[in-house]
Amino acid sequence: MDDLVRPDRYPRSSAYDPAWLIGLDMGPNPLWLLEDLAADLDLRPGMRVLDLGSGKGATSVFLAREFGVEVVAADWWIGAEEASAVFREAGVADRVTAVRAEAHQLPFEEEAFDAIVSIDAFEYFGTADGYLPYLVRFLRPGGQLGMATPGMTQEIRALGAVPPHIREVVGWEAIAWHTPEWWRFQWEITELVTVTAARLQEQGWRDWLLWSRAVGSDPVVTMLEKDGGELLGFTLISATKS
Numbered sequence: 001m002d003d004l005v006r007p008d009r010y011p012r013s014s015a016y017d018p019a020w021l022i023g024l025d026m027g028p029n030p031l032w033l034l035e036d037l038a039a040d041l042d043l044r045p046g047m048r049v050l051d052l053g054s055g056k057g058a059t060s061v062f063l064a065r066e067f068g069v070e071v072v073a074a075d076w077w078i079g080a081e082e083a084s085a086v087f088r089e090a091g092v093a094d095r096v097t098a099v100r101a102e103a104h105q106l107p108f109e110e111e112a113f114d115a116i117v118s119i120d121a122f123e124y125f126g127t128a129d130g131y132l133p134y135l136v137r138f139l140r141p142g143g144q145l146g147m148a149t150p151g152m153t154q155e156i157r158a159l160g161a162v163p164p165h166i167r168e169v170v171g172w173e174a175i176a177w178h179t180p181e182w183w184r185f186q187w188e189i190t191e192l193v194t195v196t197a198a199r200l201q202e203q204g205w206r207d208w209l210l211w212s213r214a215v216g217s218d219p220v221v222t223m224l225e226k227d228g229g230e231l232l233g234f235t236l237i238s239a240t241k242s
C-alpha cells in the first residue's frame with residue numbers, strides 16, 4: 001500500500017487514501033494517469049468536463065476537487081446510482097453528475113463541454129476511425145480532449161502478432177493498444193483537432209506494475225515482469241478542437 005503514496009512524483013494523488021482508491025479499482029492507477037495527463041491540459045474552475053468511461057468515479061472526484069470543474073461522469077458498465085454514492089461520500093455531489101451512457105450514444109447537446117477527459121477507457125470504444133469525429137461534436141470550439149490508454153512502444157501490426165506474454169493475459173484485445181504516434185496520426189488526419197501532446201507516460205510500465213502488485217493482480221504482474229518495460233506503458237494524448 002505504501003508504494004501507492006508517491007508525493008515526489010504524484011503530489012496531488014498522494015493526498016488520496018490508497019485504500020479508497022483500491023476500493024474503486026477498475027484498472028491501474030487512474031489518479032496518477034490523470035494527474036500526469038492534466039499537465040498537458042489547461043483545466044480551470046467552472047469548466048464543464050466530461051469524464052468518459054469514469055468507472056466507479058475516482059477520476060471524477062479528483063477533477064472536481066483538484067481543478068474546481070463541473071464534471072459529468074459517464075460510464076457504461078457502472079450504473080449512475082453506484083457512482084453517485086461515491087460522489088456523495090466524497091462530498092462532491094454538487095459538482096459531479098453521474099450518467100449511464102454508451103460512448104457511441106452520448107446523451108448530450110453538441111458543444112456541451114469545455115473538456116473531455118478519458119482515463120483507461122478509450123481502448124474499449126475509441127479506436128475506430130469514426131470515433132474522434134463523433135466525440136468532438138460534444139466539445140465547444142477550442143475545447144480540450146485528453147486521454148490515457150494502455151500503450152505500446154511499437155505497433156502490434158508492425159510486430160506481426162500480439163506478443164505471447166501479452167496475448168496470454170489480454171488476448172486479441174491488445175490490438176487496441178497503440179503507440180503515441182499512432183494516436184497522433186489517427187486524430188490529426190481528421191483535421192478536427194490539433195494534437196498538443198502525444199507521449200508514453202514516463203515510468204508508465206513501472207507505475208502499472210506497482211499498482212498491479214498492490215491490488216494483487218497476478219496475471220498482469222507476470223505480463224509486466226516478462227515485458228520488462230520493453231513494449232508496455234500508457235499513452236497520454238491531448239488535443240484541442242479546431
Ligand SMILES: C[S@@+](CC[C@H](N)C(=O)[O-])C[C@H]1O[C@@H](n2cnc3c(N)ncnc32)[C@H](O)[C@@H]1O
Nearest residue numbers: 026027030053054055076077102103119121124
Ligand atoms: C478499465 S475501466 C476504467 C474506469 C476508470 N476510468 C478508472 O480508470 O478507474 C474502463 C471503463 O470504460 C468503460 N467503458 C467501456 N466500454 C464503454 C462504452 N462502450 N461506453 C462507455 N463506457 C465504456 C467501462 O464502463 C469502464 O468503467
